[in-house]
Amino acid sequence: MTSLSGKNAIVTGGTRGIGLAIARGFLEAGATVTICGRKPENVQNALDALADYKDRLLGISAHVGKSEDLEKLISASEDRFGAINVLVNNAGTNPYYGPIVDSEDAAWDKTMEVNLRGPYQLSKLVARKMLSSGGGSIVNISSIAGLTASPLQGIYSVSKAGLIMLTKVMxxxxxxxxxxxxxxxxxxxxxxxxxxxxxxPQAEKQAAAMKALGRVGTTDELIGAAVYFASDASSFTTGAVLTVDGGMVL
Ligand SMILES: NC(=O)c1ccc[n+]([C@@H]2O[C@H](COP(=O)([O-])OP(=O)(O)OC[C@H]3O[C@@H](n4cnc5c(N)ncnc54)[C@H](OP(=O)(O)O)[C@@H]3O)[C@@H](O)[C@H]2O)c1
Structure with a gap:
């Protein structure tokens, strides 16, 4: 049930970190995958890292805050692999660490552009395509910061809480x-x-201490959840919010 064979996926921010791991997981599960990131060198590095799957993989330089880049991303994926069945809105940013009262408007705008407006716009464009091709699955990568008021990450928290509600509304x-x-x-x-x-090491110790599992996570530990939501294994699940946090928000 977790096979993604025959499914075509887009993973934004798939050039490193969590997005790269999800892209690899999707490829291992049989999907065709288009990844994007802003920087061409990061796209190339990811293509090199996933070279074993090069026949089912495409890399595009695209900024999720730029409408024209989103159109380009969708067209490239469709032209190469056909209708899009899965979208993972993973690209994210957290440019400001500090109290809201000291923040600059630019930090708000940048965070919302990438973490919320990008997923909103891309989901809208892809969903329109899915409506005419028989459906699909959209997976948003939010954060536990969207569930709790994370200290000194207020703007990021607001953007990720918005992404959770975008998930539920859509x-x-x-x-x-x-x-x-x-x-x-x-x-x-x-x-x-x-x-x-x-x-x-001291920061890692502190982060680990807040988790039931007593450690921080690795990118590969996101693959199972992403494959589950992308695949038919989750056919009766929608609007769900799944924490993958080692047992932190309990
Ligand atoms: N790591 C964590 O502990 C954690 C926890 C909770 C949630 N998350 C969420 O998980 C997602 C992935 O984060 P990560 O930790 O894997 O981060 P990361 O290692 O910094 O990777 C971010 C990826 O997004 C791309 N990216 C950044 N801005 C972009 C933009 N405007 N347009 C297109 N691509 C963009 C980056 O490539 P370029 O730089 O080349 O654009 C890169 O591929 C984010 O949404 C993040 O908020 C992470």
Whole structure:
């Protein structure tokens, strides 16, 4: 049931970290996959890392905050692999760490553009395609910061809470037309984005202490949840919010 054979997926931010792991997991499960990131060198590095699957893989430089890039991403995936069955809105950013009262408007705009407006726009464009091709699955990568008011990550928290509600609203609107929309909330996974929380051994110890499993996570530990939501194994699940956080938000 977790086979993705015959399914065509887009994974935004698939050039490193969680997105790269999800792209690899999808390829191993049999899907065709289009990944994107802003920087061409990151796209090339990911293509090199996944070279074993090169016949079922496409890499595009695209910024999820730019409408024209989103159109380009969709067209490239369709032209190469056909109708899109799965979209993973994974690209994310967290440019500001500090109290809301000290923040600049630009930090708000940047965070919302990438973490919320990008998924909104891309989901809308892809869902329109899915409506005419018989349905599909959209998976949003939110965060446990979207469930709790994370200290010094207020703007990021607001953007990720918005993504959770976007998941629920679109799940309700699109369910009868065969489009499922679900959401994963990771918590402290070792990537570039979360470096401040684990690069220093003392910081990692603190992060680990907050988790029932007593450790932070690895990118591969997101694959199971993403494959589940992308595949027919989750055929009766929509609007769900799944924490993959080692037991932190309990
Ligand atoms: N790591 C964690 O502990 C954690 C916890 C909770 C939630 N998350 C969420 O998980 C998702 C993935 O994060 P990560 O930790 O894997 O981060 P990461 O290692 O920094 O990777 C981010 C990826 O997104 C791409 N990206 C960034 N901005 C983009 C944009 N505007 N347009 C297109 N692509 C963009 C990056 O490539 P370029 O730089 O080349 O654009 C890269 O491929 C994010 O949504 C993040 O909020 C992570």
């Amino acid at each position: 799940a309700r609107e699109l369910g009868r037309q065969g489009i499922r929309v679900n959401c994963i909330c990771p918590g402290v996974i070792k990537t570039k984005l979360s470096e401040a929380l684990w690069a220093d």
